Amino acid sequence: MRIRYPAPLRPGDRVGVTAPSSGVGEQLRERLQVAIRTVEERGYEVVVGECMYGSAHVSAPAAKRARELMKMLTDPGIRAVVPPWGGETAIDLLPLLDWDALRAADPTWVVGFSDMSTIITPLTMLTGVATVHGNNLMDTPYRAPEGLLTWLDIVTMEPGATFTQTPPNRHRARGWDDYQTSPEVSEFTLDTPGRWTRLDGDGDVRAEGRLIGGCVETLCNLTGTPYGDMAAFARAAAPEGLLVYVEAAGHDAATICGNLHGMRLAGFFTGANAVLVGRTQAPGTGSLTQHEAVLDALGGLGVPVIADVDCGHVPPYLPIVNGAHGRVVYTANRNELTQTLGGAPR
Structure with missing residues (x-):
């Protein structure tokens, strides 16, 4: 395709x-x-x-x-x-x-x-x-x-255009702006430092693939149906492999852990060359943190798993084009995502 x-x-x-x-x-x-x-x-x-x-x-x-x-x-x-x-x-x-x-x-x-x-x-x-x-x-x-x-x-x-985004290494720790009292707000409150985090080990990551993904709490309901057949999409549209991204809106860590296990069993991460996980404000559960939940479900994939990416419900927002060719770079001093509206970047 x-x-x-x-x-x-x-x-x-x-x-x-x-x-x-x-x-x-x-x-x-x-x-x-x-x-x-x-x-x-x-x-x-x-x-x-x-x-x-x-x-x-x-x-x-x-x-x-x-x-x-x-x-x-x-x-x-x-x-x-x-x-x-x-x-x-x-x-x-x-x-x-x-x-x-x-x-x-x-x-x-x-x-x-x-x-x-x-x-x-x-x-x-x-x-x-x-x-x-x-x-x-x-x-x-x-x-x-x-x-x-x-x-x-x-x-x-x-x-055919190619563009690269780099995070500001700052995000909002908690809460949202009140649109009712401040309807014209146009500046993010980025009050907390934070970079991307590799969960599956140490070392630099450079990975490429077709970008696809979204919100865990909604996509987990589509896996196993004709509307969420990632393995079929990988075969049809991504012979080079995928960069799969997921992000949790608000469900606790135990729920997200179960959701991700189910998505993995249904083939949602089939063909992934790396997994990007959005930063979240969602709570942990007892001794289980959101990072631990992701690692429990996806650590066995054998591909890099990079968390705290700015692609979820925590401002600011790094837009991702589903279907674009992506190239992610993760090093000690460099985090970036390059997207090409076509094939691989030149």
Whole structure:
């Protein structure tokens, strides 16, 4: 399977906004408007869908959310789709999407993380269309620290482009900004030093492969189904092997340990040349830390396992393109991820 990259966005293009999972409550509408203006200031027209609002766990019934997402993804006038944020149960959309129509449509950039992994990771695995695991719309007003990019930067790149991101070695220790009291916040609070961590041993790491992954708590429900067959994706699209990334949103270490064991048994890490694990604020369980949970489940893979990567629920955000060719470098004084929207970097 050939990975297909959507056309780069240009000023005047349309960006669709819909909530395939949770909607936005009344108290956070002002932040939503700030985020929409951020996209408009880049020169894009924002098209806001009907499945957007409410305080329930979903923005609308599954059939309505699926129709709206399909409409945006198959509309040649909409060049990117981004949700306000994630949620809990986007999994109910998967059997309602017309996967043949998605394969036939011109590729559209789809962006998001958290429960959006439930949509974007199968989209890449089943159709070959590259997607962006990166900031959701409500996070978009934040300025990226030096060394990192935002999804708005990546979707302007031409197929074949290569870019490298390096973490700022600082992150937020706890909590989130209050969008209700500070709807226009645009600077991350990065109050804690911290670098990437190799869990499986010592020594430098230089590994390459096709990038794919997402949120543990949502993807663990897809392994063993047609929507999460990583072994099939590796055979079809990644003869060079994979760089698999995973990140925990909030479940405790014992739960994450079990999730990762199940994913490994279902072949989710088949073909991995290395595993990248996002930094998390999720708690440990008794004597089991989140690092120990990962090592317990994945230490036997025989490949490097690098944790505390800036690709999860802890700011700042290092966007990763599902389907891109990746090259990770981990040394005592250098952490970086290079991505190429095509084959291997030259």
